[in-house]
Each structure stands twice: as structure tokens, then as C-alpha cells.
Amino acid sequence: MRVVAAFARQLLILPHRPVRRPFPVWRNTRFSHSFAMDSIRVHNSLKPGGPVPFVPIEKGKVSWYACGPTVYDQSHLGHARNYVSTDIIRRILMHYFGFDVKFVMNFTDVDDKIILRARRNRLLEVEKKKQYSKDEIAKLGSDAFQAYAKSSLPLLLSDESILDASNYNARRDAAYGKVLAGGTLSGEGKPGDDEAKLKMHISNMDAAAAAISSGQVFGGADEILLPYLDSLYKESVDTSDQSMFTDLTRFMEGEFTDDMDNLNVLRPDVVVRVTEYVPQIAKFVETIVDKGFAYEAEGSVYFDIAAFEQSPGNKYARLRPESRNDKSLQEEGEGSLSKSLGGKRSPGDFALWKKSKAGEPYWPSKWGNGRPGWHIECSVMASDVLGGQMDLHSGGIDLAFPHHDNELAQSEAFYCEGHEHTWVNYFLHMGHLSISGSKMSKSLKNFQTIKDALANTYTARSMRIVFLLGRWNDGVEISPDMRLQADGWESTVNNFFTNVKSLLIEASGSADTSSGDVNKLSLNGDKPQDALLVELEQAKKDMDLAMANSFDTPAAMRVISELIRKTNVHIKDNAAALDLSSVEAVARWVTKIVGILGLDANARPPYDGLGWASSAAAADVDPATAVQPYKTVYETVFANAQKLDLPSSDVLKDLLAQNPTQDFDSIVASGTRDPEQLGLPYVRAVSKLRDELRKATASASPDVKKAILALSDRIRDYDLTNLGVYLDDRPDGQPSLIKFVPAAELIAARDEKAAKDAEKARAKEEARLAREKAEAERWEKAKLAPEDMFKSDDRYSEWDGEGMPTKMKDGSEVPKSQLKKLKKDWDRQKKAHTEWKTKFGSSA
Template sequence: MTSSINSSPPWEQPESAHPQTGLEVFNTFTKSKVPFVPRKGNCVSWYGCGPTVYDAAHMGHARNYVSFDIIRRIMEDYLGYDLNVVMNITDIDDKIILCARHKHLLSQYRTQVTALTEQTIEDASNALYEFANASFKGLIELRIGRPIGCDDDWKAFALEVDDGNDEVFLASDLKASMNFKAARNAFRALVVARQKVAAGKTSQAEAGVLIDSCEDVLAPWLDRQHGADVTDQRIFRDLAAYWENDFFEDMDALNVRRPHVLTRVSEFVPDIVRFVQRIIDNGYAYEAGGSVYFDVAAFDGKNGHFYAKLEPSSKGNVALVADGEGPLSRRGNEKRSESDFALWKRSKPGEPTWPSPWSAGRPGWHIECSVMASEILGEQIDIHTGGIDLAFPHHTNELAQSEACFESQQWVNYFLHAGHLNVKGLKMSKSLKNYVTIKEALHKYTARQIRTLFLLSQWNAPMYFDSKSMEEAIAVERSLSNFFSNVTALLRDSRLHQQGSDAQRRILAPELDLLKALENSKELVHRALLDSFDTSTAIRAIQDIVARTNAYLQRGRSCIDPQTVEVVALYVSRIMRAFGLVAESPAQAIGWGIQAVSAEGQGTSTDRESLILPVASVLSEFRDAVREIALSGGDKKALLTLCDRIRDKDLPNLGIVIDDHGDGRALVKILDPEEIRRSHERREAEEATRQLEKHKEMQAAEEKRQARIAKSRQAPEDMFRTPEMCKLYSAWDDWGIPTADKAGELLTKSKIKKLTKEYEAQKKLHGKYLESQK
């Protein structure tokens, strides 16, 4: 039995007669690492909170789902657990409802607006004023003393913000800053729109430009007027379905395994109704105004129940509770306490509805996961995962609901929470619009590089996503990629040259040292993975054995044992697969799975044709060019140019790299063409940067040289008599050295000494100039 912090109850360690792996995990219940013991032998039930599908997935989502995919793979592929992974799709939610209505109403409005008119401008202006008054009410009252009702009011407020100290306030409140930028952009678009109307540019396209620029202020304005009229439930369903497909496209691109069971809230509404009724029957919930609320006070402390076990310090945090209820939640006196939360919401006009004993309504957010997890996995779960921002109130309320329904004390045994992904010190978030979508990230980095970034960090700790952190990940990924390509090429070359040969090489001290280093790395990796999936330590151990193997390979092909190298590479490949760095698709796994070497020659004739034909075409063109040069009496330089082109351009485009070695024999590597392209672009960018820096240095040196030449032309007796110097001095000696300042005061000895020194330096410089002219 282990006690957690503050006033939370003791956590009960599961018991099992089945042999354990020795794995320890960081459990949010205890805020410490505890032994992992599944309830049923080697079988592990796992529920992971899936996405709320209303927009594109961003790198904060990637942090969550890739991190837990790594843990899942370690448990399944390395430790041998038999997992049953369930993940939900939240397709009923306030954010989905608002987003769907906004998109629908904006689309309708665009269709209705056929020209840029005064009415369109007035609509956008009114939307701006309402948006500003809602977003900056207190600040507006403080700065201009009245609500914004015209352009002059907005100008006065914006001027106060720009000229005063409010920029500091906005910088500290990212959401306020985001809203201010949206409002300012809308106002600037309105200024331009009025100019276009005055100039007679009033086409529908011009109106579309204004609408696009004012989307953030127009959407809530239209929703307040017409949101209640949106009654077609397909509008909400279609939006969720679109973003669900988009989400799984991103997950597939990141090589995240699909869950064994996928659930959607819309498919479990009848189950949710029954679950809520059971909580009411047990005395832990009440109906009010057609909605049903969980009674925190009735639950906390009754029958051994404890509320807020995950985050005791957040208990009673009304702001977090309200945020968890959603932007469409009812405001009023329905709830008995501000800490109570909705299990069922009576739908207002413009919201999707399902039947229930209490009202035509929809589920609350928290109840959804409790029901879906319990319906599939039963009344107790081994592992529950999600981002740390869900610990309170979402996961806290999940626990309370489920334990209230089943009258149990530990619905989940192990809560695993992934740390935040931070951008410029702030959590990446859709609501703050400071996010990078997964697709944007994949346009710049490979999936393997992104996964490497997460492997280098502790899964439950905050981490940063920026160019510096990605540079480290790229360097690690590149070193591993080079290792696999070198070993694969070496083993292929070794097999080709040993065919028909009975020669065997005796294992010597270098091989024994390498194998001993491998055993040490294995032990370090194993200990690290059992230590709450410490992948960063495991990666360092892998890097060490890779570095040792690379050093061994420097002995040269005639002095190494390929079989020893293969043993190391097979182990490293096994760990890389357990980390998900080797894609499920063979085409994406090129260069990272050395077992492909022994499988050469297998496959259908269609596979062989698709693989061989592009290479054969390149070789045919090369042969034609060589023949032409030979028949025309061309020189050796032209042949070498052809050889360089096929090595540096033609074959790399097909994923083939020829690595010239000092022994005269080239090593052939098979790599991912996309990785070669990215590497080539990276080298070109680095070279361009070097050339630019070199050009700047040469330009600066030339400017310095020209300035020195220009200075050398001046006679020393004239250097202190220029118009600028005459403003500083009023008297000079016979050599032109100043003796008095502008006011006629004699200069000090030290000042005259300093000026004399400058005079002598100029005299020497001018002398060299005169000598050069002779």
C-alpha cells in the first residue's frame, strides 16, 4: 500500500501470482514510480483519451500519442505484455458544436454576400465592436470609460493599448493578446474595405477578402444571431468525421499504431444514459432543469470515496471546473455547488440532441470516457493515459463518476500522464493558437526525427519544441541512419565477395571487446526501460554501442568480422523497432532493418520490375553517354564527369548512395530517397549559409581595406583641420596638431600626447601610400 501526497487516499498495489517483468511506472496517483502489476496475468487493459475532433491535430497531440505509442511498443514488443488498447473519439462536444456552427454560418454568409457593400462593412464593424467588448471589457472600461460603439472608440482603445503599459498585460495573457491581434487585423481590413468601396471596387471577391480577414470576429457575431437556427445534426457529425480522418492520417504518418478498439461518443449515448441513471440511483447525482449534475459533496467521503485523488491541490478550483464544463454550459443556479459538473446537458436550440429521461440533450464531456472505457474494459482498468492537462478536472471526474457508478475505490490502477509540449515557454494549445500542426511539422521534419525528439525526453516531463531541440534529434537520427546504411552495405558487400569461399576469420580481441560492449549496452537499455520507460538513457546506451561499432569499422574491411557487426546491428535494429523508429511499411523502413539483406531475391516479378527498372534505366542512359564519348574520341574528364553525375545525382534520386573508399572499392548503400533529398537540401542550405557568411566577411574586409586606403591618402598635417575637427579645435601647431579647444582653452599634455600619437600613425600610413604611388 502506497500513500500519495496531501489528503488523497492510499493507493492499493495490485496483486498477482503471475511472474512480473520488474517494470516500474510513474503513477500520477502516488506521484512516484511503483511496480507495475497487471490484474490478469500478462494481459493489460489500457484506455487512452483520444482527440476531440474539431480542428487539425498539432504537435502537442503528437507529444501525447507518440509518447504513449513508444510506451505501448516497449510493453508489447520488448517486454512481451498482451495489451488491449482502447481509444475514444470525442465527436460530441461544445467545441465541435461551436466550430461546426461557425463554419456553417460563415459559409452561408459568404454565399449571401454578392458584393462589397456598406452593409457588409457595417456587419463586420458591429462584429468587431461586440468581439472587443466581450474580450476586453475591463480593460476598455479602464482606458476609455465606455463600451466600444464606433471606429473612433476602437481607435482610442487601440492607441491606449499600443502606447501604454497594456502591451505588458497582453503579453502575459496569450489569449488576450491573440484576441487583440484578431480585432486589430479586422479593423485594418475594414479600413481597406472602405477605401475599395470609395474607389468602386465592390466585387464579390473583394467582399470575400473582407470576410476572410474578419473571420475571428464575424463567426461569434453570426453565431449569436443565427446559431439557434442550425438544426441539421449532419453539420456537427460531418465536421467531426472529417477531422477524425485527418487525425488518423497524421497518426499513420507518425507511425503510431492504431488502437485495438476505437470508440466514438455518438455510438454510446444509450449506454451513457444508463450509466448516469445508475449514478443517480446510487445517490451521487441529481437532475436540475433537464440537466444532470454530479454531486461532489455527496460523493466525497462517503463509502470510502475520495474526490480529486489525482490532483488534491486542484480540489475546489472553480475556474478549472468551469473550463471543463465547456463554453456552451448553462450559467445559472441549477447546480448545488460550483464544484459539481454536468453528466447530462439539456440541449439548447442549435445543439444536437438525443433522448433521455431528463431532457432532449447530450452527454457531458467527462462522462463519455467513463462509459466507453467501462463498456469495453470492465469495472476496473490497468492503465489510463492522457495529457497532464487532463488530470483535473477531466480524469478526476472520470474517476469519481466511475467509482460512484460501481461503488468501487480504484477504477484505474495506473494513471500515466504525458508532459506538456512547450513553445516559447507556453503550453502548445489550440485555444491559444500557438500551435504547429503535425502536417506543418512533417513538412519540415521526418516522422523519425520527430519521434527521436520524444525519445530524447522523459515522457512525463515538460519539453520544448523548437529548432534547437530538433537539431539534437536530427543529429541522433542521422548518426543512427548512417550506422544502419554503413552496416547494411558492408554486410551485402561481404556476402557478395565471400560466395564460394570457405575462408573464415578467427574472432580476435577487437571483436571480443565489441561484443562485451554490446552486453553492457543491453544491460543499460534493459534497466532504463524498466525504469518507467527511460528512453533517453536507453538512447544514450545505443549511441555508445553505435559509436564503438563505428570505431571498429574504421579498421577497414579486411580487418573486421562482418558477423560480429551483424550481431550488434540486429540488436540495435530490434530496439529501434521497439521504439517505433522503423516504420511498419517496408518502403519507409529502408536503411533501418538489416534483416532485409538476407531476404534479397525474394518477392514477385512485379516487385522486382518496379525495383530494378528505374536503376536499369539510369544505367542504360549512363552506358549510352559513355559510348557516345568513346566513339567521338572524348577525353577522360568527360567520363569522370559522367561518373560523378550518376554517383551524386541519378542514383541518389533512387535511394542508392555510392560511398567511395580509400581501398578503391565503393560501398553501396540503400537509403530512403526522401531522406537523401532532405539531407541534400540541408547540406545546400548549410553551404549557402557558409557562402553568405564568407561573402559578408570578404565584403567587410574589402570595405575595411578601402577605408584604410582612403584614410592613407590624407596628409597628416591636414587630418585635424577637416571641417569636423574645426568644430572641436581652434589652434594648431606647425605640424597641424591641435593645441586649443573650441573655446580657446589650451589642451592638456595628455590630450596633446594622444593626438600626437594619432598624427605619427597617420604619417606612417600616408608615407606607405606615397611610396605605393611611386
């Protein structure tokens, strides 16, 4: 099998998929940068409108608190959108502008969602261990089925008859058919969160109905059993043992951390957990009460919004003033377990400390056993690490109200000394990810987990590119067009790196990706100005403007792709006398930028390599181990070539005698640990030998020529492909161009080509068999003498000497119009029969 050059070039448009490695905690690394830090502007949710100047509290340093996840379930693409976008901004501040960033993130490990999930899981485990009769378990399923419908899908109960699994489908379609068909409950507008929630409940009921019908209540009906069992037994759960909660949260925290590592998200400098701060939270709340901004009621403590706003300079809901009276958001902020808590002076007042009810975890306080309110947690943890004021606070846009607005109010109340206190200078809110018109949410179950996405849909790089192509503070709607745009951008950059490396290898025998100063070629040098260097300098200025304009990554991505386009044109237009130094300078600058943006999981600051992966990725790899696969291929190929009866050639003789080890030793001595660089001497030796073998076919015997071509194809399509090396065969006796491409992509393309060839061969064979069958049928038909062709036709009763019908079955004459057609058929058969006799003769 030969992979022709035209096809193989298509390999380079496939997305690059890097090997993922465990990601360490990165400390801040300073980089010199000519662009002034004080020119940065950023979108600040505290000041609606356009970007405002970014002025940190302490010059050159940034203090940053990010709201982390509530760790009760697997992370989904909505989390990826938030934390990857946050990571991009953090990297830009650190590695583009050179700020020393202190990044703090929390894990919310005590929360209504966590309590419900852990408690319900425990109750379900207990229930599954009980000894149920068949009738008892059927009744349990039926009761849970009806209870779930009553609370979540009330329209199913409009009929007076009892709802059960047998009539569920009909009632579901009658009550919610228009929602299932993509419409809305009201029949107007586009479907949103309410419809997504309904579909989630319907999905749970669908599964339960099927499970109940088959008698498998436990397993298939778990989602409706969980809330039902909780309603029956929640107060019986012993929560003095908090392991049921911590086991869940610690596991999910580990799952989240793994997901972030796999997405190449830098780990926080400091991680804080709510359960490690409960005493400090209680003390923090006491201070707010003592200052008159909160009050105790029935064992809980509430923030007094009216008292807060009466204090000079204080204003509640500064982030989302239009939402301050939104009852649904207020209730969501308080949590589903807090609806029965009473004693509020005003509906908008929110809980700082909640009295724990039976079945909930608790800690001691001056107001009795209780647990922290959701919002107070972040105020205490952020203040403990960063102090009474911070530069940045970030989170998803859905946290703006009430969570962040409540955080601001209670923190400013805590620090208030009779005048306004600024707790956060800049609030950054990441736009949410939406699918089918509603935000991606664990509670709505309309999400794809990060693990599933990385296993089946995205790479860490392709997902990050999707987010980079949109503004961090704008929403992202998942669509095929969005993916196509991201894949196209990735292919453009990937092809560029591959081709530049190939040109450098061809020109100098190496493509050192381990070092290089992207600024070493400047317009201030002694050489005449290079047009491409002018474009590079302009790209740097455009990149500065994009980064300083509230981290405008879509503009940054356009700068990169446009510079690559111009460089590709430059390479094409100057092929005869190309100055590779300027091309290399562009490639190294692009490498630095994509490294800063986190698009290379293997790269490390200062990103001075060339291409997606820097030599730092292999810093701990033993050179002898890294080069062994290349060396093995070299030894095998040379051994195979020496066995051939090759035409006499001094060039071939010299090539077969060469030993790349000396070049390899020189590379090792230079300190390079990039496997591609280490293997290059052996790859070049194989490529040169293959080129010369192909030339030798002109004077080789047919058998040797066949053997040489078979070896040549094997070298390219298997030996080197399996190592991630593609040889681009070029015309006019030019040496093959060596391109390093991920082996998985080359192998996939080779297998795809083989599959297409196999399909083409199969279709060709089927066509041949069809032709043979048609030919056999034709000759079988031609075998019949024309005199006999009509005699078996029962429409006729008499025939003439040539076998032509003369009388119809009823004795009448054959009509003249019919005779005319019959004669044409007879003549055709006579011609075919004559051909048959000529072909087969007496042997037939």
C-alpha cells in the same frame, strides 16, 4: 561537376526522411524477452512519487483506454506529443516486453467546442448568403468589432469614444503593448496562458480591423463575426438535423487519423464515439442517480461529490486534490455553454447530463431532451469495452483535473456496492508541449498543425526522436537546442546503418537487411569473446533497465548512441582485421530497438532487418519492377562505356561482358524483396566498371581520358545519386564503397554543392571583371603624359618645361611643401606613363 569524397561524406549527416505509406491496423505480436515482466515499474498519477511496480490484472495482458481528441479542428503538435508518446509506451509493452495489449481510444464528437464551431459555421454560411448593402455590411462589421472587444479585450473600451478600425491600433498599443512586447498583464513574472489568449484575441482583432478598413468584412473578420452572429441567432438554429455537427466531426476525425498515420502511430484496436453511446450514457447516469450519487436539477443531472465522499472508501480528486476547488478549471470542465445551467447543490458538482438549450443537439432521456456531460462519455465507453476495471488509462496532463478525476469518481460510484471500487489501476499522463511559456492549444491558437509541421519542419521520425529524448510524463519546450540534439542523434544512427551496410556489401557482396537474429552471436558461442559483443550484451542489460524504469526513453536513446560510438571506435581500431559478424549483430539489435520505438514507418515486427527500413517495406513489390531503375542505369552506363576508345585491358573486357542478372535471380529466389538488395548486383557492376575506367585514364589519350572522367562523374553524381546510391571513392586503388542513402538527400546535397560552385564561380567572375576594370582604369590614367597632368588644374597659372606648377592662380609662388608632394605625384605618373608607352607603343 565532381562531388569530391570529402564533401559527399557530409551527405551522411543529413536526417533520413522515409517515404510515408498508409498505415494498417496492427494487432499485438508477442516476442520472447528475457527480462521479467514483473520487474517493470511505471509512474502512476494515482500514486505520486517515483515509479511503482506494474502488475496487470491478467498476467501477460494489458487493458488500456486512452482519451482521444475532441474532433472540431486540425490536430497540432500538442496532440502529436500526447499520442506519439502514448504510441511509444504501447509499442514498448507490446514489442519489447511482449504484452497482449487491448488499446481503446475514443473520439469526442459531441462537446461544447464542437457545438459552437459547427453552429457558428452554419450561421456564418447563412449570413454570407444574405443581400447586404455596403452600409449594412459595414455596420455588421462595426457591431461585431465592438462586441468582440467588450467580451475579450475590455481595455480597448476604456476611452469614451467609439472603438473602430481607425483608432484600434493606437488603443491596442496603449492597452496591451507590454503583452505584445513579451511582457505580462501584471508586469510581473513570465507570460503564460492568459497572455497567449490575449495575443490570440488581438490577432483576431488585427485581422478584423484590416478587413473592415478594406471593406472585406466577410473573410478577414470571420473570427469576430462568429461569436457575434452566435449571440444574435444561436437559438434559431434547427438542431434536429445533426448533420451540421456530424459533418464537422467526421471530417476532422478523418484528418486526425491521417495525421496519426503519417506520424507512424499505431491505430487503436477499438475506436468508440460518443454519438454512438448516448442511450448507454443516459442509462449509466440513471444508475448513478439510483445509487444516490447524483441528482436531477432543472432538467440536468449533477454528480453529488458530498454524497460520493460519504460512502466508505470514496475520495474525490485523487489525481489532483489541490485542484478540486479551482473554479476556472471546474468551469472549463463544464464547458462554455453550461454556465447558465442551474440547480447545483455545490459549486464543485459536475454535470453528468446537460439539459439542451435552443441551438444545441439533443437526445431523449427520462429528464427530457439533453446531451451527455463531457466526463461521463469516457466512463461509459471505456467500461463498455474493457469492463469495470482496467489496467491503464491515459491522456494529456491537462486532463488530470477535472476530466480524469471526474471520470474516476462517477465510474467508481457506478460500480460502488457499499465499498470502494478501483476502476483504473494506473493513470498515465503525458507531459504537454509548450511554446513561449504556454501550452500549445487550439483554443489559444498558438499551435502549429501536424500537417504543417510535417510539410515544413519535421519528419515523422525527427518529431518522434524529439519526444523520445524527453520523459513521456515531463513537459517538452520547443527550442532550437532540442531540435539540434534530435537531429544529431538521428544522424548518428543513420550514419551507422549506412556505414555498416557498406562494409557488409564490400565484404560479401550483399547487405541482406531482410533477416537475421540479433542474438545469434552471443558470449556463449564457440568463438573467443569479442570485445564488441561484450559491449552489446551490456547495452541489452542497460536497455532492459531503461525500458523497465517507467519506459525511460532518454536513457534508452543514450544506450543506443553510446553503443554506436563504441562500435565506430571498434571499426576504426580494427580496420585491418575487422570481424564484421559482431558489427552486424550490433546493427541488427539497434535496428530492432529503433523499430520497436516506431522510428521506421516501413518496419514491421519482429524488426529483424538491418537499418531504418526492413525488407517488409517492399514485401508486395514485384522484383522486376523494383530493380528496373538500377538495371536501366547499368545498361546505359555499359552502353556508354562500350562506345569509348578504351585502352586494351582484359579486366575491362571481362567487366564489359559481365551480366548481373544471374546474381539478381539468386536474390529473388532467396525471397528478398528489398529494392536495395535487388538492385545491388547492377550497382556493383557499375561501380566495378567505373573503378576500372578510372584506372584506365593513366594510359588513355587526352580525349579519351576526358571522356572517361566525364562519364565517371556522371555515374556517381547523377546516375547513381538519383537512385539513392553514393559511391565513396577511396585512395590507393581501393574499390569505391557503395552506400545506400536516400536519393532526396543525395540530390539535395548535390544541388547544394552545385549552387555553392555556381556562387563561387560567380564571385570569381565578378572579381575578374573588377580586376580588368581596375587594370583598364590604371592604363587609362597612365596614358596621360606627366607634362600635362597639372595643366588642367585651375589652382595653378604657370608651369615649367616639365609641366610642374610654378605659380598659383593668384600669381604667388607655389609653396615648397606643396611642390614636394607634387613632385612625388609627377614622378609616379612619369613611371606609369613610361610603362604605358612600353606596353602599347605607337599603337596607343
